[in-house]
Amino acid sequence: MHALLLVAHGSRRQASNQEVEALTQRIAASGGHRFGLYATAFLELASPTIEEGLRHCLTNGAKKITLVPYFLAAGTHVVNDIPAIIEKMAEELAGVEVEVEPHVGQSPLMEELILSLAASGRARLGDP
Amino acid sequence: MHALLLVAHGSRRQASNQEVEALTQRIAASGGHRFGLYATAFLELASPTIEEGLRHCLTNGAKKITLVPYFLAAGTHVVNDIPAIIEKMAEELAGVEVEVEPHVGQSPLMEELILSLAASGRARLGDP
Numbered sequence: 212m213h214a215l216l217l218v219a220h221g222s223r224r225q226a227s228n229q230e231v232e233a234l235t236q237r238i239a240a241s242g243g244h245r246f247g248l249y250a251t252a253f254l255e256l257a258s259p260t261i262e263e264g265l266r267h268c269l270t271n272g273a274k275k276i277t278l279v280p281y282f283l284a285a286g287t288h289v290v291n292d293i294p295a296i297i298e299k300m301a302e303e304l305a306g307v308e309v310e311v312e313p314h315v316g317q318s319p320l321m322e323e324l325i326l327s328l329a330a331s332g333r334a335r336l337g338d339p
Numbered sequence: 340m341h342a343l344l345l346v347a348h349g350s351r352r353q354a355s356n357q358e359v360e361a362l363t364q365r366i367a368a369s370g371g372h373r374f375g376l377y378a379t380a381f382l383e384l385a386s387p388t389i390e391e392g393l394r395h396c397l398t399n400g401a402k403k404i405t406l407v408p409y410f411l412a413a414g415t416h417v418v419n420d421i422p423a424i425i426e427k428m429a430e431e432l433a434g435v436e437v438e439v440e441p442h443v444g445q446s447p448l449m450e451e452l453i454l455s456l457a458a459s460g461r462a463r464l465g466d467p
């Protein structure tokens with residue numbers, strides 16, 4: 212089974228974490244059978260943690276886990292923290308392929324996403 | 340003239356700010372004549388600031404400015420800080436339409452972007 216794990220920073224604001232959970236649900240709806248499991252995890256300030264997220268994938272039978280860092284910039288969280296957590300779990304993850312994708316800010320679709328937002332013209336300051 | 344202003348949080352890491360500048364350049368290349376000017380601004384820790392970014396648009400003749408918050412979550416920066424800065428500049432911005440779009444985390448294209456990253460399979464942990 213191939214699992215997709217979306218990893219966000221995590222926030223003290225519960226609404227912000229819920230926004231990420233809701234995104235994972237929308238990804239699952241769009242992705243359908245492409246992955247056997249869609250899960251969310253947080254680097255800090257919220258749960259499930261990355262360790263818990265990876266274990267959730269394992270206990271559900273994942274043999275391959277694709278981790279997508281939901282970060283806009285390649286800061287130390289993306290470059291160091293996430294790989295270090297996976298490294299620390301090497302024994303538990305033996306026999307499982309863990310793939311870490313580029314963070315979302317690196318996606319070549321980001322230009323299109325922003326141009327599309329800019330064209331939507333939803334909120335006009337000064338509107339009554 | 341219609342300007343697009345991409346507003347990011349800003350970082351102490353210069354590479355992170357440069358990543359945003361590079362994104363604005365790619366948006367400009369994709370967007371072409373859809374906007375007369377493509378600019379970047381930062382909420383804090385980096386320059387140009389949002390005030391400077393808006394003034395840059397004004398001095399280049401913008402009559403409409405579309406501001407896209409390059410943020411994943413609707414935190415206080417998006418909800419309070421950005422509108423407050425625009426509000427404070429109301430006199431300078433008189434006669435100019437300023438449109439604040441939803442932050443990038445709210446885009447309906449985000450699901451597709453993440454599924455596409457997850458399919459790219461670029462970085463495999465354990466690769467030689």
